């Protein structure tokens with residue numbers, strides 16, 4: 882069925898059940914903007930991995946104030962302003 886992305890509104894094809902599980906499109910631009918809108922911390926070159934005694938590991942940000950910023954194309958910027 883044709884679905885509308887819950888975030889950006891673009892149309893895409895997906896079965897009804899799969900849309901219930903994931904109502905967002907797979908576009909990279911939309912994904913990055915959802916990360917930015919959620920206030921996600923950017924962990925790229927900004928994380929520390931600690932091995933714990935129980936076999937698990939802890940991944941934590943070095944700078945928690947470094948938030949994810951979506952990469953925007955020139956064309957996208959023009960439409961936004």
Ligand SMILES: [Zn+2]
Pocket residue numbers: 886887888889890891905906907908911912
């Ligand atoms: Zn979308």
